[in-house]
Amino acid sequence: MSSDTSSTEAADLYASARQTTEGRVYTVTGGDWDEVLEDAITDERIIINLGPQHPSTHGVLRLVLELEGETVTQARSVVGYLHTGIEKNCEFRTWTQGVTFVTRMDYLAPLSNEVAYCLGVEKLLGIEAPRRANVIRVMLLELNRISSHLVALATGGMELGSLTAMTAGFREREEVLHLLEYITGLRMNHAFVRPGGVAQDLPDGYEQVVRDFITLMRGRLPDYDKLLTGQPIWKNRLVDVGYLPVDACLALGITGPILRSAGLPWDLRKTEPYLGYEEYDFEVPTSTAADSYARYLLRVAEIHESLKIVEQTLDKLVPGPVMVNDPKVAWPAKLSIGGDGMGNSLEHVRKIMGQSMEALIHHFKLVTEGFAVPAGQVYVPIESPRGELGYHMVSDGGTRPMRVHVREPSFVNLQSMPAMSEGGMVADVIAAVASIDPVMGGCDR
Amino acid sequence: MADEMNPAGKLPGQKTPEQQIPEQQIPDPTPDGPPVPGDVQSGAERPGHPLDTTDATPAAEPFIVGRDRRGMFGVTGTGDTSGFGGLTLPAYAPAPAERPYGGWFDEFTDDLLAAFAERDIPAAAILQITVDRGEITYYVAREHLVAICRALRDDPALRFELCSSVSGVDYGVAVPQRLHSVYHLTSMTYRRRIRLEVAVDWPNENGDAPTCPSVVGVYPTADWQEREAWDMFGIVYDGHPALTRILMPDDWDGHPQRKDYPLGGIPVEYKGAEIPPPDQRRSYS
Numbered sequence: 001m002s003s004d005t006s007s008t009e010a011a012d013l014y015a016s017a018r019q020t021t022e023g024r025v026y027t028v029t030g031g032d033w034d035e036v037l038e039d040a041i042t043d044e045r046i047i048i049n050l051g052p053q054h055p056s057t058h059g060v061l062r063l064v065l066e067l068e069g070e071t072v073t074q075a076r077s078v079v080g081y082l083h084t085g086i087e088k089n090c091e092f093r094t095w096t097q098g099v100t101f102v103t104r105m106d107y108l109a110p111l112s113n114e115v116a117y118c119l120g121v122e123k124l125l126g127i128e129a130p131r132r133a134n135v136i137r138v139m140l141l142e143l144n145r146i147s148s149h150l151v152a153l154a155t156g157g158m159e160l161g162s163l164t165a166m167t168a169g170f171r172e173r174e175e176v177l178h179l180l181e182y183i184t185g186l187r188m189n190h191a192f193v194r195p196g197g198v199a200q201d202l203p204d205g206y207e208q209v210v211r212d213f214i215t216l217m218r219g220r221l222p223d224y225d226k227l228l229t230g231q232p233i234w235k236n237r238l239v240d241v242g243y244l245p246v247d248a249c250l251a252l253g254i255t256g257p258i259l260r261s262a263g264l265p266w267d268l269r270k271t272e273p274y275l276g277y278e279e280y281d282f283e284v285p286t287s288t289a290a291d292s293y294a295r296y297l298l299r300v301a302e303i304h305e306s307l308k309i310v311e312q313t314l315d316k317l318v319p320g321p322v323m324v325n326d327p328k329v330a331w332p333a334k335l336s337i338g339g340d341g342m343g344n345s346l347e348h349v350r351k352i353m354g355q356s357m358e359a360l361i362h363h364f365k366l367v368t369e370g371f372a373v374p375a376g377q378v379y380v381p382i383e384s385p386r387g388e389l390g391y392h393m394v395s396d397g398g399t400r401p402m403r404v405h406v407r408e409p410s411f412v413n414l415q416s417m418p419a420m421s422e423g424g425m426v427a428d429v430i431a432a433v434a435s436i437d438p439v440m441g442g443c444d445r
Numbered sequence: 446m447a448d449e450m451n452p453a454g455k456l457p458g459q460k461t462p463e464q465q466i467p468e469q470q471i472p473d474p475t476p477d478g479p480p481v482p483g484d485v486q487s488g489a490e491r492p493g494h495p496l497d498t499t500d501a502t503p504a505a506e507p508f509i510v511g512r513d514r515r516g517m518f519g520v521t522g523t524g525d526t527s528g529f530g531g532l533t534l535p536a537y538a539p540a541p542a543e544r545p546y547g548g549w550f551d552e553f554t555d556d557l558l559a560a561f562a563e564r565d566i567p568a569a570a571i572l573q574i575t576v577d578r579g580e581i582t583y584y585v586a587r588e589h590l591v592a593i594c595r596a597l598r599d600d601p602a603l604r605f606e607l608c609s610s611v612s613g614v615d616y617g618v619a620v621p622q623r624l625h626s627v628y629h630l631t632s633m634t635y636r637r638r639i640r641l642e643v644a645v646d647w648p649n650e651n652g653d654a655p656t657c658p659s660v661v662g663v664y665p666t667a668d669w670q671e672r673e674a675w676d677m678f679g680i681v682y683d684g685h686p687a688l689t690r691i692l693m694p695d696d697w698d699g700h701p702q703r704k705d706y707p708l709g710g711i712p713v714e715y716k717g718a719e720i721p722p723p724d725q726r727r728s729y730s
Contacts, residue, residue, distance in 0.1 A: 080692040087677075088702050123578055250606045253666025264633075271636060375510075375537035376577050379629045379640060381609065392612050392627065396510070397537055405612035407629070415669050444692055
């Protein structure tokens with residue numbers, strides 16, 4: 001870069017300008033806007049690049065904006081900076097191991113990914129998890145929805161310069177993560193939901209902990225209304241910004257809070273219930289404003305609804321198995337805490353090492369080779385915090401998937417960024433992207 | 446097997462003359478409550494007119510999806526002492542469904558074929574219908590894909606407003622039509638989901654690139670998803686406005702999710718030990 005820099009502009013090492021075939025290119029780091037603006041006012045068209053490392057682009061998302069003055073005439077997003085090949089990796093692991101991959105895709109809603117993946121495997125196998133396992137899954141999904149929406153508020157607030165929204169959102173999310181750690185053992189990337197059920201039963205005394213959490217959240221959620229809902233700056237930044245009506249949503253395949261903010265009460269928990277969601281009493285909040293502010297309000301309202309569902313799961317949790325009664329699918333050993341951390345229970349080790357050769361063989365085969373899944377394909381959609389999360393899974397009859405394709409709501413919803421932003425101001429692009437709430441780990445997979 | 450069950454020697458799916466014009470009777474309205482989503486009567490009632498479903502499911506070459514399985518336990522390359530090492534099972538092929546398909550699938554297929562007739566799409570555009578695990582798959586001819594999607598979106602009795610997912614699938618090097626482009630369509634009006642599958646004619650004798658028509662004109666949401674399928678599988682979507690890579694860098698060679706593309710493969714050295722790529726490590730299946 002330095003070789004292209006002319007001697008007069010080489011003074012600032014970090015804010016250089018260079019001549020390219022596309023015109024003069026500046027790298028702006030702050031404090032050097034005078035020089036850029038001098039050029040910008042003589043040329044009416046300017047293209048700016050935001051990201052992929054930028055605090056306001058909601059992750060490693062890169063935005064390329066064409067500006068006239070401060071008005072965005074064209075906007076494009078560039079994705080792929082967090083592509084990790086998870087879909088390909090799943091083809092080289094057993095069906096059970098796939099859970100640990102998919103939980104790392106949308107890292108703000110790991111349990112949605114785990115549940116959708118496991119529902120797909122179960123549909124391919126033709127089995128159904130026991131009722132208690134499904135109730136536990138619903139509880140985890142809703143807790144996860146709360147934490148995901150809280151991060152949407154927190155990072156969205158941060159991108160708009162409202163740092164108190166960020167600290168408040170992350171503070172409440174921390175409570176959810178503590179609770180998830182208490183239940184699953186991990187704050188994120190749980191790998192707790194497994195094909196056929198869940199890895200472990202709930203810990204002792206879970207009910208009181210969950211009820212305390214609900215009480216705490218019900219006490220703190222009104223603070224968001226006090227802090228943000230009526231606040232003039234927050235409303236000025238969000239009302240009528242990022243407008244996307246319902247026909248545009250359908251054409252672009254947009255689901256989740258964005259679609260519901262446009263007035264269509266499309267929530268797969270209601271329209272195509274899975275995991276027994278039809279038994280729970282909750283509302284699907286909608287709005288007709290179709291703007292960023294409506295999406296903010298919907299997310300807060302959905303947190304309230306999720307708390308209602310979590311409360312109802314506690315009443316539905318009757319004792320019972322949490323894994324299918326099929327030794328060819330269920331994990332052979334019960335995990336327990338030993339002196340060196342969590343592992344196979346001593347009782348099980350004693351049995352396979354001392355008593356039953358067949359049990360040892362079975363354990364070894366199931367853990368290393370996995371179980372075979374009959375050939376065929378399924379598509380399983382669930383309602384993740386961001387919209388329709390669908391798993392298209394193909395099996396060729398082996399112990400590993402032939403193909404795992406994830407219909408990621410972040411990936412699909414991000415296509416609406418140009419429609420929401422073009423014709424608006426640069427600052428409104430940030431508000432619109434924040435209201436889409438893409439998670440780049442899920443988008444790029 | 447179908448021939449044994451059908452002594453007249455008819456091809457599976459062919460209708461006898463009596464069956465050719467199905468009666469378009471409107472069933473009695475359910476006495477109690479509204480119809481269940483996706484069930485009988487939840488769809489718009491099409492005004493009755495004779496349907497020609499003669500070529501609805503012509504006998505075609507079965508779609509082979511999956512590799513041959515050798516040996517009784519899938520053992521390869523090791524000393525198989527079981528005596529079953531020479532056993533070769535044919536690759537999996539989804540079984541063509543025959544009427545009745547069950548559920549709302551029969552009524553829906555009638556509506557679909559009626560919509561085809563209105564739009565001059567031959568019924569033979571549907572190469573095979575498979576019903577598996579409660580999901581219906583229409584294997585459709587490549588050249589009619591866009592017209593079919595338009596009919597599915599616009600016909601008032603079908604109304605597939607949402608294209609949920611577009612994904613590529615590579616069924617392996619040895620499979621005749623190894624690349625498939627799969628579309629999951631959702632009807633929000635009738636709460637139905639169907640799957641369209643196009644077997645891309647590749648590898649072909651001309652050595653051309655695998656091509657498939659683009660449905661972006663019908664479903665704009667397919668834009669990025671077709672770019673992803675191009676990026677990962679190298680399926681060229683004809684008519685796509687800007688078919689460029691989306692997840693891999695622009696200058697990447699190859700299409701990573703094809704089955705003949707190795708996983709990883711960048712040698713990693715750790716304290717003198719070479720770590721092989723994951724697909725070359727020891728495996729048990």
